[in-house]
Amino acid sequence: MSKRRLLVTGAIPALLVMLAWSGMPARAALRIDITSGQSQPMPIAIPAFAGGGAGEAQAGRDIAGVVSADLERSGLFRPLDPRSFIQDVAATDTAAPRFGDWRQINAQALVTGSVQTQGDGRLGVQFRLWDVDAEQQLTGFGYTTTQQNWRRIAHIIADEIYKRITGEEGYFDTRIVYVAESGPAQTRTKRLAIMDQDGANNRYLTDGRALVLTPRFSPTAQEITYLSYASKSPRVYLLNIDTGQQEVVGEFPGMSFAPRFSPDGNRVILSRAINGVSNIYVYDLRTHSATRLTDSEAIDTSPCYSPDGSRIVFNSDRGGSQQLYVMGADGSGVRRISFGSGKYGTPVWSPRGDLIAFTKIAGGSFSIGVMQPDGSGERLLTQGFLVEGPTWAPNGRVLMYFSQGPSDSRGYGGSPHLQTIDLTGYNQRDVPTPGAASDPAWSPLLR
Amino acid sequence: MSLAVADRAPRPEPPLPEPMPDGVGRRGLAFSGALHLILGSLFIFGLPTLFHPPPPQEMPIAVQLVTMGPETRATHPNPNMPQPEAKPDVPIPAPPAPKPEPEPQPQPAPPPSAAAAPPAPPEPPQPPQQKPAPPPPPPPPPEPKPAPPPPPPKPVEKVEPPQATPQPVQQIARNEAKAQAKKYDPGQFDALLRNLAAQDTAQSPDAPPKTRVASGAASSQPRAPLGSQLSASEVDMIREQISRCWNIPAGARDAKDLVVEIRVAVMPDGMVQQATIVDQGRLADPFFRAAAESARRAFFNPECRPLRLPPDKYEIWKDMVVDFSPKDLL
Numbered sequence: 001m002s003k004r005r006l007l008v009t010g011a012i013p014a015l016l017v018m019l020a021w022s023g024m025p026a027r028a029a030l031r032i033d034i035t036s037g038q039s040q041p042m043p044i045a046i047p048a049f050a051g052g053g054a055g056e057a058q059a060g061r062d063i064a065g066v067v068s069a070d071l072e073r074s075g076l077f078r079p080l081d082p083r084s085f086i087q088d089v090a091a092t093d094t095a096a097p098r099f100g101d102w103r104q105i106n107a108q109a110l111v112t113g114s115v116q117t118q119g120d121g122r123l124g125v126q127f128r129l130w131d132v133d134a135e136q137q138l139t140g141f142g143y144t145t146t147q148q149n150w151r152r153i154a155h156i157i158a159d160e161i162y163k164r165i166t167g168e169e170g171y172f173d174t175r176i177v178y179v180a181e182s183g184p185a186q187t188r189t190k191r192l193a194i195m196d197q198d199g200a201n202n203r204y205l206t207d208g209r210a211l212v213l214t215p216r217f218s219p220t221a222q223e224i225t226y227l228s229y230a231s232k233s234p235r236v237y238l239l240n241i242d243t244g245q246q247e248v249v250g251e252f253p254g255m256s257f258a259p260r261f262s263p264d265g266n267r268v269i270l271s272r273a274i275n276g277v278s279n280i281y282v283y284d285l286r287t288h289s290a291t292r293l294t295d296s297e298a299i300d301t302s303p304c305y306s307p308d309g310s311r312i313v314f315n316s317d318r319g320g321s322q323q324l325y326v327m328g329a330d331g332s333g334v335r336r337i338s339f340g341s342g343k344y345g346t347p348v349w350s351p352r353g354d355l356i357a358f359t360k361i362a363g364g365s366f367s368i369g370v371m372q373p374d375g376s377g378e379r380l381l382t383q384g385f386l387v388e389g390p391t392w393a394p395n396g397r398v399l400m401y402f403s404q405g406p407s408d409s410r411g412y413g414g415s416p417h418l419q420t421i422d423l424t425g426y427n428q429r430d431v432p433t434p435g436a437a438s439d440p441a442w443s444p445l446l447r
Numbered sequence: 448m449s450l451a452v453a454d455r456a457p458r459p460e461p462p463l464p465e466p467m468p469d470g471v472g473r474r475g476l477a478f479s480g481a482l483h484l485i486l487g488s489l490f491i492f493g494l495p496t497l498f499h500p501p502p503p504q505e506m507p508i509a510v511q512l513v514t515m516g517p518e519t520r521a522t523h524p525n526p527n528m529p530q531p532e533a534k535p536d537v538p539i540p541a542p543p544a545p546k547p548e549p550e551p552q553p554q555p556a557p558p559p560s561a562a563a564a565p566p567a568p569p570e571p572p573q574p575p576q577q578k579p580a581p582p583p584p585p586p587p588p589p590e591p592k593p594a595p596p597p598p599p600p601k602p603v604e605k606v607e608p609p610q611a612t613p614q615p616v617q618q619i620a621r622n623e624a625k626a627q628a629k630k631y632d633p634g635q636f637d638a639l640l641r642n643l644a645a646q647d648t649a650q651s652p653d654a655p656p657k658t659r660v661a662s663g664a665a666s667s668q669p670r671a672p673l674g675s676q677l678s679a680s681e682v683d684m685i686r687e688q689i690s691r692c693w694n695i696p697a698g699a700r701d702a703k704d705l706v707v708e709i710r711v712a713v714m715p716d717g718m719v720q721q722a723t724i725v726d727q728g729r730l731a732d733p734f735f736r737a738a739a740e741s742a743r744r745a746f747f748n749p750e751c752r753p754l755r756l757p758p759d760k761y762e763i764w765k766d767m768v769v770d771f772s773p774k775d776l777l
Contacts, residue, residue: 030764030767031768031769032682032685032768032770033770034686034690034745034769034770034772035772036690037693037694037695038694038695042694106749108744133743134743163733164737165737167733167734167735167737167738168733168737
């Protein structure tokens with residue numbers, strides 16, 4: 001009796017387990033490994049954002065246009081021709097899109113949005129990003145801003161889309177500061193100018209009376225440090241973009257140049273030339289004290305911090321020809337990292353920390369390239385008569401630089417202009433500027 | 448040992464409940480012990496095979512065995528059952544019902560929510576838009592989150608105006624993005640459940656043939672007969688096809704070791720019915736998510752609809768796991 005009960009109580013669970021076991025279907029039998037794929041831009045549909053009134057409809061078209069242009073320039077997206085759209089977007093934002101209509105034109109992603117003017121006259125903009133195949137909303141945000149500020153909203157939306165699809169931060173809500181050049185080559189006027197990353201909203205920061213060079217953003221994107229010949233000898237200045245206030249960085253004897261902010265924004269690293277010898281100094285903006293980091297009889301210049309602030313890359317001709325070196329932030333442990341033929345200059349550490357971009361001069365032409373911080377993996381991305389001065393987009397995937405063709409014997413032609421290229425080396429674009437432009441610097445993401 | 452037994456012996460006396468002979472108790476104990484042992488060993492030896500599916504059958508030896516495949520397979524599962532409902536109607540979407548999801552209808556279609564009723568009411572203008580409320584707006588809890596199946600327009604989060612000096616925007620956008628990312632999870636989980644359910648139903652169609660086999664003839668047919676593995680060339684073919692459909696995410700460049708597993712339920716005609724990201728837990732990582740979604744997208748690429756697989760081996764490929772890893776790319 002009790003024996004049987006024991007048997008039953010013991011056996012039943014065991015049997016159950018065994019039954020469940022045998023009944024359980026074998027897990028997915030077939031496994032397939034895919035290790036290669038395509039590298040095509042993603043087809044994305046960005047219809048005009050819906051808007052009630054005429055003004056709103058226009059804003060909706062404009063915003064969608066800027067978002068579309070941003071994404072297209074990245075080389076990772078292929079905005080589809082609006083003429084191919086089947087579904088009218090007017091109704092799109094209120095309900096889920098008709099995904100079949102968008103699949104039909106091979107859109108993999110769809111952006112819908114709307115624009116409303118609010119009671120206080122400000123613009124309310126909303127957008128949603130949809131995965132057409134999965135029929136899911138991927139992300140969606142709303143923003144409110146002044147009417148004039150619509151471009152920034154468009155850039156912020158483009159950044160959100162870029163981030164959601166690629167997993168990386170975007171770089172569209174950024175600005176470029178550069179040297180705007182005008183006039184003949186002999187009497188060139190150079191002014192500091194600032195504009196959106198796509199070339200819009202260009203404005204000048206200096207009047208052109210003094211020659212300016214090498215502008216660089218602070219980590220907050222509110223200040224610029226640059227070289228100016230406003231006084232007798234070239235000096236490093238700070239300029240607050242919003243207030244227009246300028247100040248000299250350190251009253252040093254001799255000439256100072258090639259400034260750059262530290263990642264925390266509290267220091268400026270620069271070169272000082274004394275008696276034909278250039279060394280690297282760090283200037284503390286809070287204590288107003290300078291510390292010398294290198295001590296050579298050569299020309300050490302173009303210093304740039306690593307994003308964590310622990311190391312500095314610079315170029316020096318201490319070994320005979322101009323090459324790249326890396327040292328600790330205190331000047332210790334100097335180590336040469338470039339060993340290729342030719343000269344290397346203007347090193348810039350990627351915001352991601354994984355690469356250093358540089359200008360290389362070899363065989364009579366210039367190149368923009370990247371290498372790892374230990375000097376390995378050198379790769380040239382673009383080449384030209386004169387390409388120089390790379391600056392990184394904040395996500396470390398795109399470089400901007402300036403490019404110039406040869407000028408004729410009278411000094412005409414060959415105006416410099418800005419270009420971008422991504423790390424693949426395939427997606428090269430011109431950046432529109434009102435006139436000739438050189439020495440670009442890319443801001444961090446605004447916001 | 449014996450001491451313990453001796454100690455214990457007197458104890459049961461006080462209650463003295465049953466006249467259970469010592470022998471029986473011990474035997475019972477032994478029996479129970481043996482059962483537990485079996486159970487234990489089942490788990491120990493069974494588990495590995497449960498969770499680690501057999502390695503890919505890419506060995507060339509499969510080529511030889513292939514010839515036997517069709518013979519041993521007495522019963523063909525696929526000619527039966529025209530499959531529930533036409534499938535993912537990629538083409539002409541005449542009916543406005545924006546939910547062409549192939550899921551067999553019994554699935555949870557509780558309240559025909561928003562998306563299901565196209566010409567329905569004018570659609571509540573927008574979910575509770577939180578008005579500006581500067582810095583830390585409570586991470587929009589009022590998300591209505593209607594039934595997960597149809598993609599409900601999630602409330603658009605409200606973000607402060609980005610002014611000329613726009614510091615706050617970023618903050619808020621970040622917070623909200625984070626909040627949203629977190630909220631994303633339940634939906635994903637629901638999706639997973641749905642997918643599992645769908646897979647079950649997807650498998651059911653071949654249940655009938657099996658029973659027929661049992662009643663008919665050779666009942667001891669293995670589920671996937673030995674000779675019916677995909678040959679190396681067949682595997683190569685499908686790999687090549689999927690490779691052409693997979694658009695590598697840009698972010699994957701930095702994550703060469705980022706492997707994404709997609710579990711795929713395929714219909715007999717080669718159309719993918721479900722493509723599920725296996726590791727849902729990692730979707731919080733934006734890089735993984737981007738990579739996983741790009742991998743899943745491969746199965747919706749027109750080039751991969753349908754997948755070209757040998758129809759006579761449907762049993763083998765109707766449910767497969769595809770590993771995407773960009774390691775060969777850069």
